[in-house]
Amino acid sequence: MSALQPSANRVFKGHKELREALRDTQTYSSDLQGDADVRDYRQLPLEVDPPRHHLYRSALAPIFVKPSIERHVDAFTVNTKKIVEDYFKQSNQNVVSNLALPIVMQNLGVIYNRPQDVAEWISWGPDVWTAESEQRSGEVLHRYLDRIYEEALIGSSDDVWRQIATMEIEGQQVSASVFRGIAGVLLAGGRDTVVKLLTGIIWHLARKPSDLQKLRNNPDLVSAAIQEFLRFFSPLPMMNRTMVPESGRTDLPDDRYVGMSFISGNFDTTVFENPFEVNLERPRNPHLSFGFGPHTCLGNHIAEIEAKVFIRVIIESGKNLVVEEEDISFHKPPLEMVPDQFRYVALISI
Numbered sequence: 001m002s003a004l005q006p007s008a009n010r011v012f013k014g015h016k017e018l019r020e021a022l023r024d025t026q027t028y029s030s031d032l033q034g035d036a037d038v039r040d041y042r043q044l045p046l047e048v049d050p051p052r053h054h055l056y057r058s059a060l061a062p063i064f065v066k067p068s069i070e071r072h073v074d075a076f077t078v079n080t081k082k083i084v085e086d087y088f089k090q091s092n093q094n095v096v097s098n099l100a101l102p103i104v105m106q107n108l109g110v111i112y113n114r115p116q117d118v119a120e121w122i123s124w125g126p127d128v129w130t131a132e133s134e135q136r137s138g139e140v141l142h143r144y145l146d147r148i149y150e151e152a153l154i155g156s157s158d159d160v161w162r163q164i165a166t167m168e169i170e171g172q173q174v175s176a177s178v179f180r181g182i183a184g185v186l187l188a189g190g191r192d193t194v195v196k197l198l199t200g201i202i203w204h205l206a207r208k209p210s211d212l213q214k215l216r217n218n219p220d221l222v223s224a225a226i227q228e229f230l231r232f233f234s235p236l237p238m239m240n241r242t243m244v245p246e247s248g249r250t251d252l253p254d255d256r257y258v259g260m261s262f263i264s265g266n267f268d269t270t271v272f273e274n275p276f277e278v279n280l281e282r283p284r285n286p287h288l289s290f291g292f293g294p295h296t297c298l299g300n301h302i303a304e305i306e307a308k309v310f311i312r313v314i315i316e317s318g319k320n321l322v323v324e325e326e327d328i329s330f331h332k333p334p335l336e337m338v339p340d341q342f343r344y345v346a347l348i349s350i
């Protein structure tokens with residue numbers, strides 16, 4: 001979910017302050033049009049406030065609950081092992097596009113029961129809005145969404161698109177624009193975020209072999225390690241809210257936005273001891289990487305289970321990892337040691 005965020009008038013930064021603001025959906029509304037340069041419909045349930053938010057969220061929840069994702073662990077493991085093996089067969093391959101992206105897309109193909117679309121999704125690269133060129137555009141995604149909507153309406157396939165296209169919200173079957181809003185976020189939300197998480201994990205384990213060894217010696221640490229990687233890499237650093245709900249209004253003030261800096265909450269020294277250190281054994285880890293409150297990430301189990309399988313495959317491979325080349329941009333101080341964007345990371349195994 002790489003959203004283009006208009007600049008915010010005020011940014012919430014402290015862990016406690018953020019949680020309070022994220023709960024207060026009346027003052028800090030999600031009724032806003034994100035990515036206005038590339039789309040004119042709302043991503044759902046992301047850009048709608050309670051109580052309507054609940055209608056969309058509860059309709060989608062069964063797809064994302066933990067047991068629905070856990071039943072795919074074996075398929076995730078097969079995909080991940082094969083992609084990891086292939087990655088290390090050739091030198092100078094980019095972890096982002098040759099390792100993390102194919103894993104994330106193959107797994108999504110399993111969850112959504114759309115294996116036939118995986119190659120197409122991979123061809124878009126990590127960010128759906130820059131699928132065709134560096135210039136942001138919604139064309140590639142929207143062509144795909146319109147096609148699968150038509151197919152889902154006339155077909156009888158047992159996949160997520162048919163499930164959504166035939167879903168009823170308030171007694172009405174979803175419209176083409178609601179379908180775009182839901183299906184779009186299901187494709188965009190679980191993409192660059194998880195790619196960044198997996199890339200961050202393997203980059204860290206290559207740079208700090210003692211952490212890789214620690215996980216090898218004690219695989220029970222993997223779950224806590226994933227929470228720490230989520231905290232440290234904060235794959236979705238910030239989202240906006242609006243002080244003036246946008247629906248049905250044309251007189252919108254430019255200074256209506258406030259930012260929710262999940263990443264700042266994750267480095268709040270009153271909550272996390274030595275937050276700038278990756279500590280795989282951090283005893284308490286109430287990170288805000290999945291947000292907080294009614295809009296808390298719906299795909300959290302997908303991200304966590306994919307990461308768990310990924311780490312297990314890496315530790316069981318017995319490989320030691322070395323960073324061969326990297327092109328990474330980092331956040332601004334005081335977070336200058338935290339990668340913001342991984343453009344290119346090449347690893348070798350020894």
Ligand code: HEM
Pocket residue numbers: 044045046047057185186187189190191193194197234235236239240262288289290291292294295296297298299300302303
């Ligand atoms: C490491 C991976 C991920 C991170 C860090 C992440 C982060 C977030 C955050 C911070 C929010 C809240 C946004 C807000 O409050 O404005 C969110 C919402 C959401 N995420 Fe994720 N996400 C991840 C993976 C996924 C995956 C795999 C999916 C699905 C395939 C997904 C689907 C969604 C959806 C549908 C929402 C909207 C929930 C709502 O509004 O009720 N995310 N995500």
